[in-house]
Amino acid sequence: MTTLFISDLHLSPSTHEITACFIRFMREEASQAEALYVLGDLFEFWVGDDDKSEFAQTIRDEFRRLTRSGVPCYFTQGNRDFLVGKRFAKQTGVTLLGDETVIDLYGQPTVILHGDTLCTDDVSYLEYRKKVHQPWLQWMFNRIPMFIKQKIVAKVQTDISADKQTKSLEIMDVNQQEVESVMNKHHVELMIHGHTHRPNIHRFISNGKTLHRVVLGDWYTQGSVLVVDKTGYDLQNRTFLSTN
Numbered sequence: 001m002t003t004l005f006i007s008d009l010h011l012s013p014s015t016h017e018i019t020a021c022f023i024r025f026m027r028e029e030a031s032q033a034e035a036l037y038v039l040g041d042l043f044e045f046w047v048g049d050d051d052k053s054e055f056a057q058t059i060r061d062e063f064r065r066l067t068r069s070g071v072p073c074y075f076t077q078g079n080r081d082f083l084v085g086k087r088f089a090k091q092t093g094v095t096l097l098g099d100e101t102v103i104d105l106y107g108q109p110t111v112i113l114h115g116d117t118l119c120t121d122d123v124s125y126l127e128y129r130k131k132v133h134q135p136w137l138q139w140m141f142n143r144i145p146m147f148i149k150q151k152i153v154a155k156v157q158t159d160i161s162a163d164k165q166t167k168s169l170e171i172m173d174v175n176q177q178e179v180e181s182v183m184n185k186h187h188v189e190l191m192i193h194g195h196t197h198r199p200n201i202h203r204f205i206s207n208g209k210t211l212h213r214v215v216l217g218d219w220y221t222q223g224s225v226l227v228v229d230k231t232g233y234d235l236q237n238r239t240f241l242s243t244n
Helices: 016-028 054-068 086-092 123-132 135-141 146-164 176-186
Strands: 003-006 035-038 073-076 095-097 101-105 108-113 190-193 200-206 209-215 223-229 232-238
Touching: 016 054, 016 223, 054 073, 054 086, 086 095, 108 176, 123 135, 176 190, 176 200, 176 209
Parallel strands: 003 035, 035 073, 073 095, 108 190, 190 209
Antiparallel strands: 003 223, 101 108, 200 209, 223 232
């Protein structure tokens, strides 16, 4: 049996090849797994659990199909889907996790997270993150009409895209000191995260111990899946098939 990790799919109604790959993954691979972990940014932007669009329902259906089959699924909110909430969890059967969660991965204590909180050099983003995670602001946003939400989200996406154009890749990557701080805080030697879209397996020394950081890839041009079993872990790609 395997445990699977994915992140940064950025699904939207227009990403047909990515969505098709995700559905195939859910039905053919995740359905055979011991557990599935989604580490944020499943969606390009989740406007709220009250989204009744056909696309949103399709994604809910896939998770519900998986969890009802007996495969547990865990979801960590990312910077694009921080509005995934209790209603989504109830409708799909997924378990929502906090910003940092320590799991026992075949005897290996492991901290899992989306990864955006590790990017401490990106001060402007962290300020934005702090604002949008305020409970009162989310409470208000969740109670305005859907068409207004969509306009707000479109504006936010435009601003985010423009902001990225002015930042270096180094600023948007993780801060090594923060990585080590989080791992030492949780007393773990393995970290798994997404967000940076830089799939890799990093090995480094901290406090005399060899630590490992696995970065999940995005799904822009191919799927990215971390497959873990009792023998170890393997960061793999999945090819998109034509939807024509």
